[in-house]
Amino acid sequence: MSKIEEAQEILKALGLPPAQYNEMAALTFLAICNIKENDKWAKATRQSLGVTKGIMTFVNENYGKSYAPNTRETFRRQVLHQFVQARVVDYNPDDPTLPVNSPKAHYALTSEVLEVVKTYKTRNWKNALKNFIDTVGKLSEVYLKERELNQIPVTLQNGKTIKLSAGKHNEVQAAIVEQFAPRFANGGTLLYLGDTAKKDLFVDEKGLKDLGIPIDQHSKLPDVVIYDNKRKWLFLIEAVTSHGPVSPKRLLELEDFLKNCKVGKVYVTAFPDMTEFKKHSNNIAWETEVWLMEVPDHMIHFNGDRFMGPR
Numbered sequence: 001m002s003k004i005e006e007a008q009e010i011l012k013a014l015g016l017p018p019a020q021y022n023e024m025a026a027l028t029f030l031a032i033c034n035i036k037e038n039d040k041w042a043k044a045t046r047q048s049l050g051v052t053k054g055i056m057t058f059v060n061e062n063y064g065k066s067y068a069p070n071t072r073e074t075f076r077r078q079v080l081h082q083f084v085q086a087r088v089v090d091y092n093p094d095d096p097t098l099p100v101n102s103p104k105a106h107y108a109l110t111s112e113v114l115e116v117v118k119t120y121k122t123r124n125w126k127n128a129l130k131n132f133i134d135t136v137g138k139l140s141e142v143y144l145k146e147r148e149l150n151q152i153p154v155t156l157q158n159g160k161t162i163k164l165s166a167g168k169h170n171e172v173q174a175a176i177v178e179q180f181a182p183r184f185a186n187g188g189t190l191l192y193l194g195d196t197a198k199k200d201l202f203v204d205e206k207g208l209k210d211l212g213i214p215i216d217q218h219s220k221l222p223d224v225v226i227y228d229n230k231r232k233w234l235f236l237i238e239a240v241t242s243h244g245p246v247s248p249k250r251l252l253e254l255e256d257f258l259k260n261c262k263v264g265k266v267y268v269t270a271f272p273d274m275t276e277f278k279k280h281s282n283n284i285a286w287e288t289e290v291w292l293m294e295v296p297d298h299m300i301h302f303n304g305d306r307f308m309g310p311r
Contacts, residue, residue, distance in 0.1 A: 099167025
């Protein structure tokens with residue numbers, strides 16, 4: 001058998017469904033194992049690889065399979081995601097705190113599967129395979145607990161805790177809820193909170209609907225929406241760590257989206273620090289606000305003739 005066929009046989013034996021031992025999956029597995037056509041499986045190694053410059057480059061150079069750049073997401077969603085679930089590979093083992101959309105995302109063969117792979121076509125193969133299949137459920141539970149530890153807990157006004165996926169962007173969002181809201185929004189009610197991994201992590205559909213905000217177009221909402229019922233102010237907050245401040249264009253989009261919302265609107269761009277703020281300062285709309293996580297007691301007003309508040 002060719003190495004691609006052998007990889008398919010291994011993946012099938014590990015219990016993956018047919019879609020995850022097709023040719024693309026087999027080639028991905030070979031790259032992760034660092035196995036070329038003439039290598040013995042006993043020489044498999046554990047190495048961390050990204051998708052484009054790691055896995056796809058290995059496949060092209062060693063197996064003559066050239067995939068278009070736009071197939072990167074196919075590798076990730078239809079192969080690697082399932083490999084992670086099956087405990088075949090670890091996701092971001094070198095830095096588990098990387099956000100889900102990080103360009104530094106990487107994958108490596110789990111140490112358990114590495115030991116199994118090295119026994120392929122030896123008399124120890126069946127026992128090693130059985131031991132892995134018997135224990136993979138417990139290993140999966142341990143893995144999920146490890147990922148849970150890296151999540152960012154956010155305590156809401158009602159005492160409930162929700163968890164954001166790891167990453168700087170979500171750290172800023174957590175700070176908006178826990179630090180910005182008590183200081184500048186009278187501890188207002190959270191109506192919407194997105195997440196880099198789950199766009200609609202927290203949605204108060206009734207609260208949004210009562211204010212005349214469309215609840216079927218969440219993609220147009222900013223990262224965080226907080227309502228100050230005392231002053232009837234709606235805080236629309238974008239958390240920025242790489243892109244997406246309340247620019248003139250974004251302001252017009254939000255104004256149109258919220259045309260049926262009659263309460264006062266306060267537009268805020270939140271940054272982790274002054275360094276990030278300076279990168280975007282030329283693209284922030286007038287008559288909006290800026291808040292920095294590193295100096296939570298202060299605001300920067302782009303309003304010109306007045307301090308914070310609806311126009």
